[in-house]
Amino acid sequence: MSINSVLHKIKNYPLIALSCALSVSCSQQDSTPQQSINDPTQEQWQTLFNGQDLDDWIIKIAGYPLNENALDTFQVEDGKLIVNYDQYDEFEGRNGHIFYKEPFSYFRIKVEYRFVGEQAKDAPGWAWRNNGIMYHAQSPESMAFEQGYPACMEVQLLGGNGTDKRHTSNLVTPGSHSVYQGEFREDHIIESSSKTYHGDIWVEAEVEVHGGDLAVHYVEGEEVIRYSGMQLDDGTPLTQGYIALQAESAPIEFRKVEILNLKGCMDSKATNYKTYYVANDIDSCEY
Structure with missing residues (x-):
């Protein structure tokens, strides 16, 4: 060489x-x-709102037919799902909800929201900076024409007024009840222990739901309330249903809406087994 x-x-x-x-x-x-995909501990969150359109959602506003987005109440702007009242002269009790297209039973849902702007004219004072995440809700198709709220469990989202204490992620029970601290309760509202969030700031709210057996609310990662025994007014257990975001006269923005399904294959020999599942769906197992 x-x-x-x-x-x-x-x-x-x-x-x-x-x-x-x-x-x-x-x-x-x-x-x-x-x-990562095959790691049974890896959480597989599903994005419900894609930041581009409302194609996977169903709108129901009191006094309007299914899927009529009256006065452009629900909009997509800058990658956010927003509730807007710019075209309303008066609110006139037109409570609205936007439902995701399919029901869930065992899950964790996480949203990031903030209140913005002025409340719709002529709306009640208690509804100021007041909306909610509804879960285990009846289907939008089953709601009556003038019905203002679905029968469901509600995670009440409240904004502060700059001065007073005002908890968020409270439990509200439209057409429903639950067991709180070991006692069956018929209260319409049970307050959480959350901090108050004043101004137009982003807040992360998360709810973990195990069918009708358990629900836990978190705000900014901290547990603020838990309860069990979810049921309708007539005693029918509430074990599954639809998820909806509420329009109750307060302008609000959502920049994240995602869900982690907690029901799936719990056979460790299956390729789609996950360690975080809490309810078994044997028919979903893949080998």
């Missing part, structure tokens, strides 16, 4: 080594997503 050949190899060795290192690194990176 000539001296020039040796010098050429030495000169290019760092590049060869770097190329090999990058090749190994890229190979490792390529394998990571697959490992």
Whole structure:
């Protein structure tokens, strides 16, 4: 071998080594997503609001037919799902809800919301900066034409007025009841222990629901209330239903709406087994 050949190899060795290192690194990176997918501890959150349109949602506003978005109440703007009352002369009791297209039973739902702007004219004072996340709700198709609220469990979202204490993520029970601190309660509102959030700031609210057996509300990662025994007024257990966001005269924005299904295959031998499932769906198992 000539001296020039040796010098050429030495000169290019760092590049060869770097190329090999990058090749190994890229190979490792390529394998990571697959490992993540198969990791039974990896949470697989599903985005309910895609930031672009309302195609997966069903609108029901009191006094209007199903899916009529009266006065452009529900909108998508800058990647956010918003409730807007700019076209309302007066509110006139037109409570609205926007339902995700399919029901859930065991899940965690997480939203980021903020109140903005002025309340619709002529709306009641108690509804100021007051909306909600409804779960285990009746289907939008089953609601009466003038019905203002679905029968459901409600996570009440409240904004502060800059001065007074005002808890958020309270439990509200339209057409329903629950067991709180071991006692069957018929209260329409049971307050949480949350902090008060004044101004137009973003707040993260999360709810974990186990059928009709347990519900826990979290605000900014802190537990603020838990209860059980969810049921309709007539005693029928509430174990599943639809999720809806409320329009109760207060302008509000949602920039995140996502869900983690807690019902699935609990057989550890299955490829789609997850350690965080709390309810077994044996028919969903894949091998």
